Amino acid sequence: MAGEAFRTALACLDADGPPRVWSLIVTAFGDLAQGEDARLSGTLLTRLLGFYDVKPEAIRVALHRLRRDGWIDAERSGREGQYALSATGRAQSRAASPAIYGAPSPAPRDWHVLLAGSGADEGRRALDTALLEDGVIPVGPAAALVPGPVPQDPGHLAAFAIAPRAVPGWFSGALCPPDLTAAAARLASEGARLAESLDRDGALTPLEIAALRVLLVHGWRRVALRIPDVPDAFLPAGWQGAAARARVHEVLGRLPRPPLPEIEEAARRS
Amino acid sequence: MAGEAFRTALACLDADGPPRVWSLIVTAFGDLAQGEDARLSGTLLTRLLGFYDVKPEAIRVALHRLRRDGWIDAERSGREGQYALSATGRAQSRAASPAIYGAPSPAPRDWHVLLAGSGADEGRRALDTALLEDGVIPVGPAAALVPGPVPQDPGHLAAFAIAPRAVPGWFSGALCPPDLTAAAARLASEGARLAESLDRDGALTPLEIAALRVLLVHGWRRVALRIPDVPDAFLPAGWQGAAARARVHEVLGRLPRPPLPEIEEAARRS
Numbered sequence A, B: 001m002a003g004e005a006f007r008t009a010l011a012c013l014d015a016d017g018p019p020r021v022w023s024l025i026v027t028a029f030g031d032l033a034q035g036e037d038a039r040l041s042g043t044l045l046t047r048l049l050g051f052y053d054v055k056p057e058a059i060r061v062a063l064h065r066l067r068r069d070g071w072i073d074a075e076r077s078g079r080e081g082q083y084a085l086s087a088t089g090r091a092q093s094r095a096a097s098p099a100i101y102g103a104p105s106p107a108p109r110d111w112h113v114l115l116a117g118s119g120a121d122e123g124r125r126a127l128d129t130a131l132l133e134d135g136v137i138p139v140g141p142a143a144a145l146v147p148g149p150v151p152q153d154p155g156h157l158a159a160f161a162i163a164p165r166a167v168p169g170w171f172s173g174a175l176c177p178p179d180l181t182a183a184a185a186r187l188a189s190e191g192a193r194l195a196e197s198l199d200r201d202g203a204l205t206p207l208e209i210a211a212l213r214v215l216l217v218h219g220w221r222r223v224a225l226r227i228p229d230v231p232d233a234f235l236p237a238g239w240q241g242a243a244a245r246a247r248v249h250e251v252l253g254r255l256p257r258p259p260l261p262e263i264e265e266a267a268r269r270s
Helices: A003-014 A021-032 A042-050 A056-068 A087-101 A122-130 A169-175 A178-201 A206-224 A241-254 A260-269 B003-014 B021-032 B042-050 B056-068 B087-101 B122-130 B169-175 B178-201 B206-224 B241-254 B260-269
Strands: A072-077 A080-085 A111-115 A137-139 A143-147 A158-162 B072-077 B080-085 B111-115 B137-139 B143-147 B158-162
Touching (some): A003 A206, A021 A056, A021 A080, A021 A206, A042 A056, A042 A080, A042 A206, A042 A260, A087 A206, A122 A143, A137 A169, A178 A241, B003 B178, B003 B206, B021 B056, B021 B080, B021 B087, B021 B206, B042 B056, B080 B087, B087 B206, B111 B122, B137 B169, B178 B206, B178 B241
Antiparallel strands (some): A111 A143, A111 A158, A158 B158, B072 B080
């Protein structure tokens, strides 16, 4: 059993407290069973999450909640429950995959600043509307940085193309709060330790590989989905997001996802 | 006597109400007697401002005030008072001359925006300090546009180079308030009428020329010194500042400043 690798992977999650069971299950489906016909048995989920000391009763409660919320569908196969992502759950899982498994998307190159005047005027309302768009960065009480070229007619807002450059701490800290910055740094260093411990732990069973992947992806998912799509200049000093991604992808590359039947087989046997 | 020309020149000042006498006297010194040794006699001032129906008593009060405030020095020459700009008054008069008589200064080409965060933090204090500098344009509660290249280290402020472009009305209206915009438009149109009436009025005496110049410069001075040093794109739609300057300079060019002794001579004779 991959003792050190597991302890290292768990360390990636430690600072956030014990992972929520339903969230771990979402990660497991996303990593192992995102395909149309993929199923995870209750036995497999119990064995998988057992590695992290999650109790079967907690798994049953989480599965019930995920069914109720429309994330997963369930069916019985003899005495055993079989679970699959619902259409909704699969769509959300797929939407998150590029950020988790893909290369970093290049940040938008063109940016502009939108400025409203003082007072609760039309400019302020226009700014509030602009802030609803994806990727728009509020700056102070009446300004925003917006990806893309400056609009031809920004209406009641003053709009100027800007050249991104280094920003003060309050700015980058709002984009990447300290907990996110710390989580990225932890993933980068623990990911490196995980790669080293894999060298020592030797061969892993398909179930161990699956459990390690889920644990690592779970920690990374919670960082990857929060990384803002901004130029490097806007990120905090010492930001380790790129290093974290590289380490996570390196380990995942060394632990290829075993075919689902092999994992199920390993779960039934163990 | 240049009746129509005077009525036209007076129209340039009408909307602001009757000009303040001390302010008219400052203009008269600035236009007619800015040189080191230049003097204006009480007689001349009385005759000059008499064209605008300013009473001798009001002139005496204004001269007293300007002496008390250190703008002018006075001496007696026989029975007649002689007045000259003090060193301070001359320095201020000279400082204002380029804006009044000169070509428009080219607006700064490089601009940057300074952004503070929300709350009364170090960034907000840094912005308040930046706003003390000449030419800095406050925009809303926590931003400013600043002429010049973006500073290497803007400290607690986010700073980005911007490309000036068209701005909404509240922005240009803060730079050029409606009364300034209206005054510039009035000077542009009345200046054109003044040029036409000069064609009709025929030859003017040195005293009439001096009085017309002072009246026109007075109206223009109050506009010229308030024109912000910004790119055209920041100015209000229909802004007539450039047209006003062109008209005023055209008329002043057609009414060259008579030598001071000629004006004094005309004042004593009339």
